[in-house]
Amino acid sequence: MATEKQDSSRKRPPNFRIEIPGDETVKSRVLEKLQRVKSYLTSTLNKPVNNSLIIEELLDFWIKQQLGSDNTKELHPFPSTYSQTRRQDVDQGLFVTAEKSLDTYGELFEAHTSICNGKLKVLKRTMKGHVASVRLMCTKEKSHSYLWSSSSYLPNDEFLVNHRICHAFYSSGLLPVHYTRFVNGAGIGCITKDRRSKFFRKYKEHAENESVQSVHNAINDEISSYDDLDGINIMTDARHGWRKNAEDTTVVALGEKTHKVMDCEHVTKSQDKVAQRHERLGTQKIYENLENKMCPLKFMHMIEIWL
Numbered sequence: 001m002a003t004e005k006q007d008s009s010r011k012r013p014p015n016f017r018i019e020i021p022g023d024e025t026v027k028s029r030v031l032e033k034l035q036r037v038k039s040y041l042t043s044t045l046n047k048p049v050n051n052s053l054i055i056e057e058l059l060d061f062w063i064k065q066q067l068g069s070d071n072t073k074e075l076h077p078f079p080s081t082y083s084q085t086r087r088q089d090v091d092q093g094l095f096v097t098a099e100k101s102l103d104t105y106g107e108l109f110e111a112h113t114s115i116c117n118g119k120l121k122v123l124k125r126t127m128k129g130h131v132a133s134v135r136l137m138c139t140k141e142k143s144h145s146y147l148w149s150s151s152s153y154l155p156n157d158e159f160l161v162n163h164r165i166c167h168a169f170y171s172s173g174l175l176p177v178h179y180t181r182f183v184n185g186a187g188i189g190c191i192t193k194d195r196r197s198k199f200f201r202k203y204k205e206h207a208e209n210e211s212v213q214s215v216h217n218a219i220n221d222e223i224s225s226y227d228d229l230d231g232i233n234i235m236t237d238a239r240h241g242w243r244k245n246a247e248d249t250t251v252v253a254l255g256e257k258t259h260k261v262m263d264c265e266h267v268t269k270s271q272d273k274v275a276q277r278h279e280r281l282g283t284q285k286i287y288e289n290l291e292n293k294m295c296p297l298k299f300m301h302m303i304e305i306w307l
């Protein structure tokens, strides 16, 4: 227990500083709590108390609460969560994981710690797309061996992580070669071409349904943005596959008020072998589509951007 030495020369007693991070709010909060403990201790101990006495009282109280008795048990040494990568570890296996899977790992670890004081180490890691399937083995007892995956499963028995990345890939416009170069460069596993194609067949169906619904809603939103119900204005833009003699062209029509997609037409060389006519063809098709949907057009602005 700390004591304040009062010597005859009235020198300050030996002291040390503890740095506490925090702004003025934290400071006043901490000081207020210290003051409350100080008042309590002063009245119960019936003597003046200093900061070291307060802090020691608090720590002893906490240790007693948490560990049963004052110093019978050692505090569990917690490893630092900040770690620096060693040179030899820069090529270690990387994978994609999901928050819930991390929780599962924590639960597995806790359950093992409750029955055994061995450590769980990674024995083997197998990549399944971007998911790591990890064999964990106890350092003390060989029968303590567990399999953990960095992703949970979906009802179709596929991994959530892989589906999410397939979704990102197909909605990003990346070419397959860009995907493989990117993931191989990052070293985060790769979803095979077969699995990507299998995903795509299902995804296409859903994307088409979503697209139809989205266009339907967008047209309604655009119509309701006008005071007069005699028609809407659209803007069109064509995106060509290549700068010259494009193989295919996508023409998109946006509502003038909402800037939402009203329609989208894809024209290929099988429809017209002259690429320069693709935009006109696409735009005509859009006119027909919108008219069929009982959506009269007032004006049409053409905005064309060549990329």
Ligand SMILES: [Zn+2]
Pocket: 112, 116, 117, 118, 119, 138, 139, 140, 141, 144
């Ligand atoms: Zn064990």
